[in-house]
Amino acid sequence: MAIFSKEESKKILEKVIAFSKADACEVNLNGTNGGNIRYARNSVSTAGENSDVTLIVQSNFGKKSGVATINEFDDASLEKVVRRSEELAKLAPENPEFMEPLPQQTYGESKTYFESTAKITPEYRAQAAANSINPAIAKDVTAAGFLEDNYSFASMMNTKGLFAYNQSTGVNFTVTMRSNDGTGSGWVTRSFNDVSKLDTAEASRIAIDKALQSRQAKAIEPGKYTVILEPAASAELIRNMMFNMNARQADEGRSFLAKKGGGTKMGEKIMDERVTIYTDPFNLDVPASPWSGDGQARKKMDIIKNGTVANMFYDRYWASNKNVAPVPFPGNAIMEGGNASLEDLIKDTKKGILVTRFWYIRAVDPQTQLYTGLTRDATFFVENGKVKHPIKNFRFNESPVIMLNNVETLGKQVRVDVDGGPGGGASFLIPYMKLRDFTFTSLSDAV
Amino acid sequence: MKRRDFLYLTGMGTTAAMLSAIPGMGRPIAPERALETVDVALKKQMADVALNAARAKGATYTDVRIGRYLNQFVITREDKVQNIVNTESYGLGVRVVAQGSWGFAATDKLDKDSIAKAAELAVAIAKENSRLLTEPVQLAPQKGYGEVSWKAPIEKNAFEVPIKEKVDLLLGVNAEAMKGGADYINSFLFMVNEQKYFASTDGSYIDQDIHRIWPTFFITKIDAATGKFETRNALSAPMGMGYEYLYARPQDKIQGVTTLYKGRYDMLEDARAGAKQAGEKIKAKSVEPGKYDLILDPSHLWLTIHESTGHPTELDRVLGYEANFAGTSFLTLDKWESKKFNYGSKLVNIVADKTQVGSLGAVGYDDEGVKCGQWDVIKDGTLVSYQAIRDQAHILGLPASQGCCYADNWSSVQFQRMANISLQAGKEKKSIDDLIKGVQKGIYIIGDGSFSIDQQRYNFQFGGQLYYEIKDGKIAGPLKDVAYQSNTQEFWNSCVGIADQSDYRLGGSFFDGKGQPQQVSAVSHGSSTTRFNGVNVINTSRKIG
Numbered sequence: 004m005a006i007f008s009k010e011e012s013k014k015i016l017e018k019v020i021a022f023s024k025a026d027a028c029e030v031n032l033n034g035t036n037g038g039n040i041r042y043a044r045n046s047v048s049t050a051g052e053n054s055d056v057t058l059i060v061q062s063n064f065g066k067k068s069g070v071a072t073i074n075e076f077d078d079a080s081l082e083k084v085v086r087r088s089e090e091l092a093k094l095a096p097e098n099p100e101f102m103e104p105l106p107q108q109t110y111g112e113s114k115t116y117f118e119s120t121a122k123i124t125p126e127y128r129a130q131a132a133a134n135s136i137n138p139a140i141a142k143d144v145t146a147a148g149f150l151e152d153n154y155s156f157a158s159m160m161n162t163k164g165l166f167a168y169n170q171s172t173g174v175n176f177t178v179t180m181r182s183n184d185g186t187g188s189g190w191v192t193r194s195f196n197d198v199s200k201l202d203t204a205e206a207s208r209i210a211i212d213k214a215l216q217s218r219q220a221k222a223i224e225p226g227k228y229t230v231i232l233e234p235a236a237s238a239e240l241i242r243n244m245m246f247n248m249n250a251r252q253a254d255e256g257r258s259f260l261a262k263k264g265g266g267t268k269m270g271e272k273i274m275d276e277r278v279t280i281y282t283d284p285f286n287l288d289v290p291a292s293p294w295s296g297d298g299q300a301r302k303k304m305d306i307i308k309n310g311t312v313a314n315m316f317y318d319r320y321w322a323s324n325k326n327v328a329p330v331p332f333p334g335n336a337i338m339e340g341g342n343a344s345l346e347d348l349i350k351d352t353k354k355g356i357l358v359t360r361f362w363y364i365r366a367v368d369p370q371t372q373l374y375t376g377l378t379r380d381a382t383f384f385v386e387n388g389k390v391k392h393p394i395k396n397f398r399f400n401e402s403p404v405i406m407l408n409n410v411e412t413l414g415k416q417v418r419v420d421v422d423g424g425p426g427g428g429a430s431f432l433i434p435y436m437k438l439r440d441f442t443f444t445s446l447s448d449a450v
Numbered sequence: 451m452k453r454r455d456f457l458y459l460t461g462m463g464t465t466a467a468m469l470s471a472i473p474g475m476g477r478p479i480a481p482e483r484a485l486e487t488v489d490v491a492l493k494k495q496m497a498d499v500a501l502n503a504a505r506a507k508g509a510t511y512t513d514v515r516i517g518r519y520l521n522q523f524v525i526t527r528e529d530k531v532q533n534i535v536n537t538e539s540y541g542l543g544v545r546v547v548a549q550g551s552w553g554f555a556a557t558d559k560l561d562k563d564s565i566a567k568a569a570e571l572a573v574a575i576a577k578e579n580s581r582l583l584t585e586p587v588q589l590a591p592q593k594g595y596g597e598v599s600w601k602a603p604i605e606k607n608a609f610e611v612p613i614k615e616k617v618d619l620l621l622g623v624n625a626e627a628m629k630g631g632a633d634y635i636n637s638f639l640f641m642v643n644e645q646k647y648f649a650s651t652d653g654s655y656i657d658q659d660i661h662r663i664w665p666t667f668f669i670t671k672i673d674a675a676t677g678k679f680e681t682r683n684a685l686s687a688p689m690g691m692g693y694e695y696l697y698a699r700p701q702d703k704i705q706g707v708t709t710l711y712k713g714r715y716d717m718l719e720d721a722r723a724g725a726k727q728a729g730e731k732i733k734a735k736s737v738e739p740g741k742y743d744l745i746l747d748p749s750h751l752w753l754t755i756h757e758s759t760g761h762p763t764e765l766d767r768v769l770g771y772e773a774n775f776a777g778t779s780f781l782t783l784d785k786w787e788s789k790k791f792n793y794g795s796k797l798v799n800i801v802a803d804k805t806q807v808g809s810l811g812a813v814g815y816d817d818e819g820v821k822c823g824q825w826d827v828i829k830d831g832t833l834v835s836y837q838a839i840r841d842q843a844h845i846l847g848l849p850a851s852q853g854c855c856y857a858d859n860w861s862s863v864q865f866q867r868m869a870n871i872s873l874q875a876g877k878e879k880k881s882i883d884d885l886i887k888g889v890q891k892g893i894y895i896i897g898d899g900s901f902s903i904d905q906q907r908y909n910f911q912f913g914g915q916l917y918y919e920i921k922d923g924k925i926a927g928p929l930k931d932v933a934y935q936s937n938t939q940e941f942w943n944s945c946v947g948i949a950d951q952s953d954y955r956l957g958g959s960f961f962d963g964k965g966q967p968q969q970v971s972a973v974s975h976g977s978s979t980t981r982f983n984g985v986n987v988i989n990t991s992r993k994i995g
Contacts, residue, residue, distance in 0.1 A: 043773055044769070046582055091480065147773035256672045263677030369679075370678065
């Protein structure tokens with residue numbers, strides 16, 4: 004069992020700190036129990052569980068620091084890892100950007116842990132897969148899916164008096180259903196901290212329907228179209244843009260937030276005023292750890308407010324260099340939406356394209372945040388308020404900054420975890436969006 | 451993990467803890483520990499514990515992998531060392547067939563009891579999975595090799611080179627770039643040593659020692675007046691070599707619009723050129739979109755080969771095992787069965803080779819104990835084979851596996867991964883200049899950049915590092931904002947010229963991602979400079995206000 008309670012963690016961390024002879028010492032203790040099941044061709048291909056716990060010790064002498072790790076917790080091992088990190092620190096070159104550990108911080112309580120998820124069993128996973136495979140067989144489609152869950156804890160302590168502890172759970176499910184004639188494909192994703200909200204049969208039914216409805220897609224000409232993006236389609240583009248909101252890069256002039264002639268676009272309006280993106284670790288739909296990896300307290304904070312750049316992310320070194328408060332990288336992001344359902348957005352569309360998801364998104368130009376990628380797993384032509392017919396997939400070349408300047412309607416929000424869910428990425432609440440002039444540059448024959 | 455993810459991590463200021471969180475990277479260790487080895491006799495004892503325990507529980511086949519994965523990263527920017535990290539991951543994975551189904555378990559506790567428990571767990575998982583089985587695992591026969599070993603033919607173990615020499619090199623590279631007008635430079639050295647031991651109930655006990663190295667940098671040049679910036683990444687290739695890769699000799703250089711590297715790499719020289727070229731890119735002419743004849747350098751073409759040839763010929767994708775993640779393939783079995791599927795022009799010969807010296811994927815034996823070799827995938831433009839492993843060989847009627855099985859760590863289950871897939875050099879004597887001479891309206895592309903392809907590997911878009919306009923058979927000057935789009939089959943059918951073997955070079959990736967949970971693998975792709983006629987080029991410049 005790789006999960007230590009708050010009290011157990013504190014006891015180990017205090018012991019480690021007591022061994023330190025360095026100018027300062029910071030210790031992280033992290034553990035995870037994880038499990039997964041993967042299926043394809045309507046049959047389970049792999050399934051497994053893993054468990055790991057690691058103690059990471061960083062010691063520093065002045066601006067020289069060293070890191071050592073261990074996964075044994077007797078007193079001799081704990082002292083050994085501290086001495087090893089101190090030896091490495093003495094050998095290391097000085098890092099002019101080294102920052103002293105933080106003093107004690109105050110953290111809020113975030114609801115990231117659910118017992119339901121912590122207690123997932125191999126039998127649960129097998130049944131979840133069966134609930135997805137059986138309806139697929141019944142509808143003459145082929146299922147390929149993946150369910151991954153984890154239960155983890157993270158804690159840290161340093162010689163300046165900081166102590167932080169958090170437990171979290173998560174489950175991520177994706178499934179692709181392909182029609183057996185090879186002409187249709189549907190996909191769905193679900194992520195939750197609380198597995199009791201996951202219904203793989205319900206999710207699989209949506210993917211099955213999409214697979215059947217997307218058969219025999221017609222080709223239409225590439226060009227600029229009004230698009231209705233499901234949240235899973237836009238989440239990665241918005242995530243990519245946020246990853247590039249690093250203040251140092253903007254100050255250095257190598258970011259889309261750098262201004263001609265110097266300075267940054269902080270406080271400038273860069274997209275439609277209906278666009279507001281903020282982070283809030285205490286949001287109940289997308290809870291995140293209340294502290295970042297370096298121990299900074301996370302709090303609710305605007306990132307884009309009414310289309311204006313409200314915050315960029317400052318690491319502690321760059322913040323001190325610029326004499327501003329550090330801004331930790333967020334653990335989640337929430338884009339405000341509206342009340343419109345997907346059906347409402349379709350109803351109000353004269354001519355447009357409904358996109359389930361995008362695939363293989365890659366940066367083309369960092370200066371303009373231009374990305375390329377393709378639609379995948381069910382793309383439809385919408386005309387006069389109705390889904391008319393499936394269409395072949397498109398390649399797009401588009402910037403999320405341009406895209407969020409072309410907002411027509413924002414709908415209801417849905418949780419999407421980017422980068423694989425549990426332990427891997429971040430959780431986003433993203434609205435359905437209707438956007439004008441989205442740039443598709445070529446057609447793809449891929450189903 | 452794809453390379454962009456790695457760049458993100460390093461770009462955000464990598465810490466040792468972040469690196470150790472990447473699967474397969476392991477835990478930080480002291481540098482000298484990388485020179486210690488594990489006794490082969492001890493590994494055999496551990497393997498036998500697992501083989502016997504699995505057999506006792508009813509496994510009909512078992513293989514055991516004992517892996518020690520060592521990595522070293524040296525990371526700098528301008529005049530600063532940002533991080534030096536040595537990591538190690540050491541443990542054992544057991545894979546079994548029981549009741550016709552696969553099972554897998556792994557442990558980092560290498561005592562007798564923990565190893566036996568892992569083997570028993572693997573059998574239990576196989577039996578659980580067998581409930582949802584549609585057809586039992588059918589393994590291609592594989593003879594046991596007894597106790598054998600294989601070592602990468604390196605000249606200088608990178609882990610033996612003092613850290614100071616590596617730091618001095620990178621800081622020297624950074625100084626040259628800054629002196630040459632760069633505003634920023636990040637430079638990196640990544641070194642990998644996989645010490646892998648494989649044993650199976652077929653009677654093989656295989657000990658292998660694999661080395662890889664990747665020196666690279668990213669230069670940024672800013673024009674303060676216009677607010678424009680451009681980057682130029684290193685023209686190095688990650689290689690299956692030791693530190694000798696960084697000791698360039700005159701015969702390793704190909705002179706042209708910029709110096710290109712064959713076999714060995716001069717990082718200082720490339721940084722000097724890179725700084726100058728990043729500045730030139732800012733002032734370069736923005737490309738006029740349209741149809742162009744493309745001359746693609748191997749430092750660029752490797753990635754197009756990887757995406758449009760390597761992935762669609764993976765048999766697991768063809769069969770649908772990657773349908774929920776990496777995707778399927780347009781190269782369906784009926785196309786192979788027809789024996790006449792036209793993949794490319796007659797000049798296109800693509801060979802898979804797991805033994806290519808200096809390549810990232812070179813090993814003596816794959817991760818299910820199959821001795822590696824080479825085979826044709828595309829012959830004279832026609833699809834003739836795929837890349838298969840033991841439980842797929844029967845589908846192609848092969849008497850044995852093609853040896854494409856790999857796991858990125860002892861704790862990951864091995865599955866079908868890409869072999870080194872390369873375009874064969876032209877048979878007629880032809881240089882880069884000969885290729886350029888015949889082009890009226892074209893673009894010469896060097897280095898890899900943006901890349902994206904659909905889930906069945908038809909439609910793709912690629913960018914590069916350096917673009918030069920070709921007019922009437924001559925280089926006319928630098929271009930920018932270039933990306934080309936095509937369909938795989940159309941693109942390879944537009945191949946009209948390939949330089950000869952004297953120009954043949956390897957490119958490759960350290961981090962090719964696939965599978966759920968995702969695993970990475972390292973793979974090389976060779977080619978000579980190649981010409982493609984009438985490819986659609988788009989202009990990628992945009993305005994965001």
